[in-house]
Amino acid sequence: MAWNEPGNNDKDPWKNKGGKNQGPPDLDELLNDLGKKVTGIFGGKTTKGGSGSGKSFSSIGISILLIVASVVYAFSGFYTIKEAEQGIVLRFGEYSGTVEPGINWKWTFVDRIIPVDMQSTRDMPSSGFMLTKDENVVRVEMQIQYRVVDARKYIFSVTNADDSLNQSLDSALRYVVGHAKMDDILTSGRESIRQSVWEELDKIIEPYNLGLIIVDVNFKDARPPNEVKDAFDDAISAQEDEVRFLREAEAYARGIEPRARGRVKRMEQEAIAYKSRIVLDAQGEVARFEKILPEYQAAPKVTRERLYIATMEKVYGNVSKVMVDVEGGNNMMYLPLDKIIQQQNTSNSSGKTTYAPVNDTNVNTSPTSSSGRSDRFNNGGN
Template sequence: MAWNEPGNNDKDPWKNKGGKNQGPPDLDELLNDLGKKVTGIFGGKTTKGGSGFGKNFSRIGLSILLIVASIVYAFSGFYTIKEAEKGIVLRFGQYTGTVEPGINWKWTFIDRIIPVDMQSTRDMPSSGFMLTKDENVVRVEMQIQYRVVDARNYIFSVTNAEDSLNQSLDSALRYVIGHADMDDILTSGREDIRQAVWQELEKIIAPYNLGLIIVDVNFKDARPPNEVKDAFDDAISAQEDEVRFLREAEAYARGIEPRARGRVKRIEQEAIAYKTQIVLDAQGEVARFEKILPEYQAAPRVTRERLYIATMEKVYSNTSKVMIDVEGSNNMMYLPLDKIIQQQNTSNRSGKTTYAPVNELNINTSPLSSSNRSDRFSNGRN
């Protein structure tokens, strides 16, 4: 017969456990026992009606426990997002939105917050030996700088955005180096290669929506293997010398050409000025001749005398010696006016007045007859 058949409850294993008719523990009894023990600790007396007090005490303790737990739970939900970050909110593992920097609150054990740095610029290097277009091996070192612009795509678009970016950088760098000559990589084509790597990298990461933006690409170094480094250094030095000589020649040409053009322009201007001067002088002579001609036709003798006097005045104005005809003698005397003026200036500087005798003035007299003097003047007038 089974132990749980009607009328045979003495065989219940819970009541007869240990042979003492014990049953399963009752929650009310457990709370009553706890209340009695607490009352005993604080000096209270247990009575027959103590079961009601135990029940009330258990309810109060449970309420206090719930209130304390609620307060702790509420305070545990506060968290802070830094100024440079943005928080990704996951509720039961599902994306529900983002939170801005500052103090925020979440449901503890329900929400999870992932902070993402949105302002810092990060570095990522890449280097290695690569094969160029002309089948040479070169070691290239390049570094990129990037920043997070979309926190959701950065976390959820791929498994690891930075690892994907690193692999994309290696791919773009090897593709560009493989389509370039070694001379361009080592010398003059570094900027073109940098721009090409930047464009190729952006093209590769665009379909993945990594939530990243490339800020800059730095071409740090490019060098051949150590076994052939000396030969390449010599070749690079020769190319640099070639470029330097070309720049010096261009600078010399730029310095000589303007001076030559200026000299040509000056000669042209002088020629034009000389031409203009000659033409104007000729026109002035013609105009003067046209004015003198009527006067000469009216009084030829007077006009000849006036022309003679004007000519002699012009001639003597350019000489430092004067010829004087002394009346009553047969001598023609020459006065060295330049020496007279020089001695006069010297005396003025010294503050003394000196008079030089005639023989010291180097006065040159030559005997001339009156007839010769008159013939000389007449020939000059003619």
């Protein structure tokens, strides 16, 4: 007969364990024993056989457990957000708000905190072989710097904001390089390419609201394939020589132009001075004529002779001509008297006499004419 059949309770193993009539342990008895042990540790007295005391010890144990659990739960909710970060709060997986840097508290097992770095500047490179507008292949390397400005958009706008930005950078770079010539990419158009990539990248990421801002775009390197590198190096050297020659020409022009302008200015000043001198001389002649006019009206003949003599004196005083009077074999030099320092007479078979003034002007006389006088003018023996 089985031990658990009716009328066979004497064979219950829980009651007869150890040879005595024992049953399974009761929860109250376990708590009572635990309370006694705790009381004994802290020096308290234990009572035997009291059911009321067992129940009181059970209540105390449960209260202690609840208090300890509450304290542990409360302390487990504290967390820290770093100074450069901003925290995204998710409550049961749904966005609940953001928290600022410092010590904060959350509901454990309810809230989830995602820290986002808001101040650090991040780098993202991009490179590859690309086809240019003039159907050449060039390898371009570019790097951008960016940072997060909106933590919520950075986390929830797309699945992965960094990956989306990387794909946008590749797209913008290939678009700009595909619309540019290879010579511009390798030489003088690098700055224009960089600005164009920056503008195109901003246009691409703007509709996605990634919560990012592009800080800078760096054009690191651009080079042709190795198979044609030597030819492109020669082309670049020729372009550099062209730029150098242009700079030298500009420097030469900057040096010549001021001097030419100075000469022009000097000529203008000389022309103005000449004009003023001529005008003043004319005005002086008019004034002199106005002073002579009354004298001429009073004695016309005397005035004419005086003007003639003064004019002839002025004319012959400024030239190397001499006037010689030949009469009856006597030669006399009249003009210019102030220049006669040396006189030399030479007689020849024809009866001609030569005079040599100080200015090396030889005066040759000729026989008298039918009137008995002749005026000879000779310059330098001619």
